[in-house]
Structures are given as C-alpha cells and as structure tokens.
Amino acid sequence: MKETPLSNCERDFVLLAVREKKRLDGRQTYDYRKVRIAFGTEYGCCVVELGKTRVLAQVSCELVSPKPSRPSEGVLFFNLELSPMASPGFEQGRQSEMAIEMNRLLERCLRSSRSVDTESLCVISGEKVWQVRTDIHALNHDGNIMDAAVIAANAALAHFRRPDVTVQGEEVTLYSVEDRDPVPLTIHHMPLTTTFAFFHEGSRLLVDPTRLEERVMEGRLLVAMNKHRELCALQASGGIRLLQDQVLRCSHVASVKVLELTEIIQRALENDVQARKEGRCCGLAESLPVQRVTVACAHDAVVNNEEARRRADEVVKCAEEPADTEGAVYHRGPHTAQVGEGLVNSWVVDDNEPKSEEEQEEAMDDGDLEGVKVENEEVEELSDDSVVILETQHRAPNVVQLSDGSEEDEVIILSGKDLMNVSSDWSRVPLSVPPC
Amino acid sequence: MAGVELLSDQGYRVDGRRASELRRVQCRLGVLGQADGSALLQLGNTRALAVVSGPHEIRGSKSKALHDRAVVNCQYSMATFSTAERKRRPHGDRKSIEMSLHLRQTFETAILTQLFPRSQIDIFVQILKSDGGNYCVCVNAATMALVDAGIPLQDYVCACSVGFVDETPLVDVCYAEEAAGGPVMAVALLPRSEQVAFLSLDSRLHEDHLSGVMKAATVACRDLHAVLSRIVKETLQEATAGE
Numbered sequence: 001m002k003e004t005p006l007s008n009c010e011r012d013f014v015l016l017a018v019r020e021k022k023r024l025d026g027r028q029t030y031d032y033r034k035v036r037i038a039f040g041t042e043y044g045c046c047v048v049e050l051g052k053t054r055v056l057a058q059v060s061c062e063l064v065s066p067k068p069s070r071p072s073e074g075v076l077f078f079n080l081e082l083s084p085m086a087s088p089g090f091e092q093g094r095q096s097e098m099a100i101e102m103n104r105l106l107e108r109c110l111r112s113s114r115s116v117d118t119e120s121l122c123v124i125s126g127e128k129v130w131q132v133r134t135d136i137h138a139l140n141h142d143g144n145i146m147d148a149a150v151i152a153a154n155a156a157l158a159h160f161r162r163p164d165v166t167v168q169g170e171e172v173t174l175y176s177v178e179d180r181d182p183v184p185l186t187i188h189h190m191p192l193t194t195t196f197a198f199f200h201e202g203s204r205l206l207v208d209p210t211r212l213e214e215r216v217m218e219g220r221l222l223v224a225m226n227k228h229r230e231l232c233a234l235q236a237s238g239g240i241r242l243l244q245d246q247v248l249r250c251s252h253v254a255s256v257k258v259l260e261l262t263e264i265i266q267r268a269l270e271n272d273v274q275a276r277k278e279g280r281c282c283g284l285a286e287s288l289p290v291q292r293v294t295v296a297c298a299h300d301a302v303v304n305n306e307e308a309r310r311r312a313d314e315v316v317k318c319a320e321e322p323a324d325t326e327g328a329v330y331h332r333g334p335h336t337a338q339v340g341e342g343l344v345n346s347w348v349v350d351d352n353e354p355k356s357e358e359e360q361e362e363a364m365d366d367g368d369l370e371g372v373k374v375e376n377e378e379v380e381e382l383s384d385d386s387v388v389i390l391e392t393q394h395r396a397p398n399v400v401q402l403s404d405g406s407e408e409d410e411v412i413i414l415s416g417k418d419l420m421n422v423s424s425d426w427s428r429v430p431l432s433v434p435p436c
Numbered sequence: 437m438a439g440v441e442l443l444s445d446q447g448y449r450v451d452g453r454r455a456s457e458l459r460r461v462q463c464r465l466g467v468l469g470q471a472d473g474s475a476l477l478q479l480g481n482t483r484a485l486a487v488v489s490g491p492h493e494i495r496g497s498k499s500k501a502l503h504d505r506a507v508v509n510c511q512y513s514m515a516t517f518s519t520a521e522r523k524r525r526p527h528g529d530r531k532s533i534e535m536s537l538h539l540r541q542t543f544e545t546a547i548l549t550q551l552f553p554r555s556q557i558d559i560f561v562q563i564l565k566s567d568g569g570n571y572c573v574c575v576n577a578a579t580m581a582l583v584d585a586g587i588p589l590q591d592y593v594c595a596c597s598v599g600f601v602d603e604t605p606l607v608d609v610c611y612a613e614e615a616a617g618g619p620v621m622a623v624a625l626l627p628r629s630e631q632v633a634f635l636s637l638d639s640r641l642h643e644d645h646l647s648g649v650m651k652a653a654t655v656a657c658r659d660l661h662a663v664l665s666r667i668v669k670e671t672l673q674e675a676t677a678g679e
Contacts, residue, residue: 097537104534112617112638221635231646234621234637237537239544241631244650251643 003089014216018199032208037268041283044160048152052142057152059160066129074121075131078106087141109224113232117186143211154190191232192261194254196221198240223254227262442601458608465584473585477577481567486577488585490557506552510540510559518566542634548588568611569597591626596656605652625657
C-alpha cells in the first residue's frame, strides 16, 4: 500500500513549527526521545523503544565455514526488516531502496568499524567459524528507525551469549548451555548513530526526527560515533546541500548524544544481569509497561493549590453573609428530615402512620438519647404530608451544627432512636446528622 | 594495514604520489552518438563511462512523475571485467543499489530539476576499470556527461575520496589504500559555493581529525573542478573551431 501523502496543511504546520523552534512533542532541537531498552528471557533478544518507534533485535549464531578471503574471522551478518507491520507504507517481500540503504548503513556502522571482534569467533581456521546473525525487525515506525535499530543491534550483541566450544586436536566439542556457561562476544566499542533532519534549505536542524518531521525534511545527516568520539560512519543524503561547519557542528552534538545513549545501554545491560542473578523476572513480557485503565492504585499528584486556597479564603471573607437558611429543618415523615428547601420528597411520605409508630416503639428500646436536642419554637403538623417544620434558631452547644454555607439541600436520615421523641412528643425532635 | 606501508617516511604513498596529490585525470566528452550526453573519465586507473539521456517523458509508470520537478534516475553498474576477480553480477546487488541511490541523491541536489516538471533524466554509469574511488569517478563522469547533454546544473559536482593514515589525509585513495581498512571519506562538493552535496565515511576516524579530512577533500574537489572545467572549455573550443 502506498503511503498516504502528507497534506499541504500538515506540511506547512510542521515547517512553521520548525521555524519557530518548536516541536509537536515538546522537545528541544537537540533532544532525543525517551529511549527504553528491554531484554528478552533469551540471550541476545532486545526491544528498543524510541518514543513510539519500536524495533526488535535478535542475535543468533551458527557454525559455518569461513569466507576464503578471511579464513580466521567469524562472519557478522545484519538484516533489518521493514515489514508492513511497522507502517503500511513498507512493502512486503522485496526490499525497498530505503531498506537496502539502511541495511548497508547498519553494516558499515557495525561491521566496518569492527565493533565486534571477529577473530575470536574463529573455531578452526579455514574450516569452522561462528556466524553471528543480527535480525532487526521494525515493529512500529514513528520516525528514526535507523537510530533505534543501531541501539537495538548494539544492545543485543552485547547481551548475546554464544555456546562454548573447545578444540582438542581435531576434535571440536560444542557445549550446550546447561553444560557450560555460554560466552559473551568481544565487543570493542559501540557505534551509535544520531540522525539530524534538515529543514529550510539546511538552515534548521532537528535531532531524532519523528515520522511527521521525517516526511517533511529536506535531507538528513547520519553520524555514527562511539563513546571515544570516533566517527564510525557518516552519511549525508536525501538531497541537501550542507556546509562544512554544519557537519562539524553535528558531529559535536552527536558526540554528546552518544555518551548519553551508551550510558543508557550499559545501565540496561547491568540491570538485566542483576535481575538474572537474583532470579527476578526478566523478559519482554515482564518489561512491558502496564497500560491498563483499571489500575488499583491511585498515584499522588502534587498540585500546588496554595494560591487557589488563598483566593478562596478571600472570596469567602469578602462575601456577604448568606441568607438565613440555616436551621430550616423539614421533617418529612418518619425517619426522614430535610434541611433547607428541596424538592418534595414523594416516596417516604406515603408511609402509613401506624406502621411507623410501631417501628418507633421498637426503636425506643435501644439506647439512650445522646443529649442531642434541638430547641424548636414552632411545630406545625401538616395533615397530609405529616411534615414537621422545625426552626432551630438557637442551638445548644451540644446540638448538631449544620455548618455548611452551601445553599444545597441536604436530606438527613434520622435513626430510629432519634425519632423516639417524635413518637412520644411531636414537639421535641432530636436531630443527629450522620457523618457525611 | 598489516605489512603495507601506506605512507613512507619521505611522505610518498604506495603509488608514488604525495599525500595531497590527485591521480591523473583524463576525460572525453560525447563518446557515444546515440545518447544525449556521454563522457568517459579516467582517474588514475579507475575508468567510468557515464551516459545521460533526457530530459524526456517519464518511462514506465506515469505515477512516478513529479508535478514540480524532474525525476532523476540513476543506474550504477560495474563491468564484470572491471575488478581483479571477475564479478558475477554487474548490477543489482546491495552495494550497487546503494551506489545508485547515492548517485541519485547527489545529482538531485545539483541538477535544476524544477525546470523540467513531469519529466525524467536518466544517468547510467558503468565502471570499466576499478582501482579505488569508484563513487567519486562516477560522480565526476556523470557531471561531465550532464554538461555534455546540456542539462542545467547548479554547479559542477566534483567528488573526491580522502583517506587518513598517520595523522595525514591522503587525497584520492587507490584500491590498495582503500582495502587496507582505514577510514575513507567520500565527498561530493559544489565547488563554487563549497556546499557538500554528498558525504559518506567508512571505518573509524576520530572526531578531531574530521575537519582536517574535510578540508583536504574540499581542496581536492576544487582542484578537480579546475581540471574538469578546463577540459570542458577545451572541448567546446575544439567543437567551435571545427565549424
């Protein structure tokens, strides 16, 4: 499937953002996206996430006969697969020009810079050597697959262990993983790439372009470097004219980035070794971030609400005294009272009196009154609704305080014992407000 | 690097050149009658034949056409007899596809493609004899062929490879120097503006040496430009004198 063309609107937007030194994901010009490295349970398996770009690298090895031109050197093989899984724009099967270019870059970056010692991969000179094969699959394409692939390849090669071999005379013994600890490869250095995207005829550049930025960019410069500040590959392509200074500046930026990335890879490798030693869970499934909605714990977020609180206090201070609504307690039938004027409660009021009387009688048995009393001035009994309107003007100190300034109505459920008095004497209704 | 001394104490290289000395450049324009432009260029022992056709209508599927500029189509191949060991596939392997891509990228920047919307320019380059610096010879040959075809260019595109041995940049490396495994940088330059149209580097080179190597490459490309433009002028003078 051909990739959907980018609309002019989007293109202009990205270009404008680049001109204003802004990026959609809030990064600065030289910022890398977040790099996450996870290793599989098997040796030599590694998933690298660069923002939303995700690649999987798997290293495997087998014994083969060496090339006649280099009889005592092992063979390194790299293969980067851009399947339609990563992006519908990638074709199935035949490798595109882009894929070939990336594969060649990967080879140049890792093989011709001799990052892995090939001579230690020789078993019998001219007859048997190890072929170490690194397969890299792009799982999700959100720009800058090349950098992610190189990180993945480096991490996977450093993580990989090959079976141990001994040679005695003509006899070659290959030990299984159970018999002898597998041996790591000899890694001399880690060449890591930094991709620079150029915009506006080379006047603006961005590190680690996302997919959108990649589609708008005019050209790119790829700098592969190790932490000793040695350039391992350099490639300016995509139809951009650069000045020498720009190339030099980019290489400086790359040297900083490479240090950071090497650090991240080393830390990931150490963590994995530690986890394996302690027998903790390791593996890809283990390291996948939990992205469920129903997480059982709530994370505390620190919010500074000092200012808001202060202003709220001020508002309260300045506000006028609320209208005299307090204490308007409506007693709506048995077990129910209401403070303030709400809607008419229509479902409890139909209770027939005698039944509720009985309940109240029962309730009388348990417990004493906690001295909660409401002094009431007036009691009106409405024949139909049997609503008692209580006006609590003065309150005794131990009387329930309805201490909210809000005008909202509150329905107070009275417990049976509180209503004891109601049954005996309608003029005295103790109130207890259940804690809200 | 084992055994071979790439730079002697006296400052001579394996083929007797100085560090900053180019190989001998020979070039003939218009070697083929049928093509719109053609050139045969030899740099030392590396020889390339470049053929340019176009701008013409898009061949093949029309969907490749670009509404605002011309499509540049490059094909690189190596003759089976060009190397010491006979090559089995002259083109279509990974390296030649990569090389074709690099050539295309180089010339897309140099050709004023916006003058020919919806058309196509073909550049075919074949290496007839390979002795190091294949990419550079191809670029130089293709430039000459484009000049011969009369296709408007931003500038000459001059390419040169630079190696680095014993703290010294070696300009225009030959096969022996390339095969030794040291760093080799290929630079394609637009000499007048000193803009880099293409840049690639193999093997390890310390960052501190980068500017020195690039400077050497720039100087070499400017020297090449002088030679190439002289050849073009001479060819034109001959042609006009004949009339």
